[in-house]
Amino acid sequence: MSPEEPIATRVGERLARRRPGEPPLVLGLSGAQGSGKSTIAARLAARFGPSAILSLDDLYRTRADRQRLACDVHPLLATRGVPGTHDVPLGLGTIAAVLRGEPVPLPRFDKAIDDRAPVHTWPRAPRDCALLIFEGWCVGARAQDDQDLTWPINVLEAAEDPDGRWRRHVNTALATDYPALFASIDVLALLMPPDWPTVLRWRTEQERALVRTHGHGAGVMNAAQLARFVSHYERLTRHIWCEMPARADLCLPLAADRSLLRA
Structure with a gap:
C-alpha cells in the first residue's frame, strides 16, 4: 500500500468540511x-485541486548567503539543508500570500x-488555492533540549564540530525562527524510513536521478560526498523519529521499497 492513501483520506475528509472562502x-x-x-506531494496536488506545493528545499538561502554564514558563523553552514540555511522570511511571505488566495510565485x-x-x-x-502541501525533511520539527547537544552523533560532528558550535546554532534557529514557518500546518504527516542506512541509500538514488537529468553539475555529489552530506541531517532526523510520532496527525512507517508497513 502506498503511504499516499492514508494521507489522501485525511486530506479529503478535511477538504470536504472546508467552506467557500x-x-x-x-x-x-x-x-x-x-x-x-x-512524489506523494505531486500526486496529492493532482488529486485535490486547486493545489500548490511548497518544498522546504526550495527555501534555501542562496549559495552566496550560505558562504557568508560559513565565514561568519561556522564552515558547516555552507552546506544547504539544516535549520539556519533557509530563507525563513521568504517562506513566511509565500505561505501568507497563498493563505490569502493570491497567485504568488512559489520559490524554486x-x-x-x-x-x-x-x-x-x-x-x-x-x-x-484549496490545498497547500508544505513538504520537507524537517517540516514540523521541534528543537532538541540543550543537554542533548553535548556529544557528537557521527564522524562529521566529531571532526568538524567538536565544540558543538554548529549544532547549537542549528538548534537555536529551529527553536526561534522555524515555529512561525510551521505554525500554519493543519495536518502533519510523518514518513518514517526503516533505519538510517536506508536514508543514505534513498538519497543516493535521488542523486543518480539528478545526474541523469542535469549531468554532473556543481551540486551533484559522488558517494563519499553524499555520505558526508547526509551526516549533516542525521542528528535532527533521529530526533524527529523519536519526538514527532507522538504528535503527528499521521505517522507512516515505510518499508525499504517506500511502501507502507501499516496504516
Whole structure:
C-alpha cells in the first residue's frame, strides 16, 4: 500500500468540511531524504485541486548567503539543508500570500547548481488555492533540549564540530525562527524510513536521478560526498523519529521499497 492513501483520506475528509472562502488546508509532509515526499506531494496536488506545493528545499538561502554564514558563523553552514540555511522570511511571505488566495510565485531551488533558480522560472500558486502541501525533511520539527547537544552523533560532528558550535546554532534557529514557518500546518504527516542506512541509500538514488537529468553539475555529489552530506541531517532526523510520532496527525512507517508497513 502506498503511504499516499492514508494521507489522501485525511486530506479529503478535511477538504470536504472546508467552506467557500476559507483559507486553504495546509498539509505538512515530513520525511527524511529520499522517502518519497515529492512524489506523494505531486500526486496529492493532482488529486485535490486547486493545489500548490511548497518544498522546504526550495527555501534555501542562496549559495552566496550560505558562504557568508560559513565565514561568519561556522564552515558547516555552507552546506544547504539544516535549520539556519533557509530563507525563513521568504517562506513566511509565500505561505501568507497563498493563505490569502493570491497567485504568488512559489520559490524554486536548483540543486544541480546549488543555488536558487531564477525568479522568472518560479511557478505560481493557483488563485484561491484549496490545498497547500508544505513538504520537507524537517517540516514540523521541534528543537532538541540543550543537554542533548553535548556529544557528537557521527564522524562529521566529531571532526568538524567538536565544540558543538554548529549544532547549537542549528538548534537555536529551529527553536526561534522555524515555529512561525510551521505554525500554519493543519495536518502533519510523518514518513518514517526503516533505519538510517536506508536514508543514505534513498538519497543516493535521488542523486543518480539528478545526474541523469542535469549531468554532473556543481551540486551533484559522488558517494563519499553524499555520505558526508547526509551526516549533516542525521542528528535532527533521529530526533524527529523519536519526538514527532507522538504528535503527528499521521505517522507512516515505510518499508525499504517506500511502501507502507501499516496504516
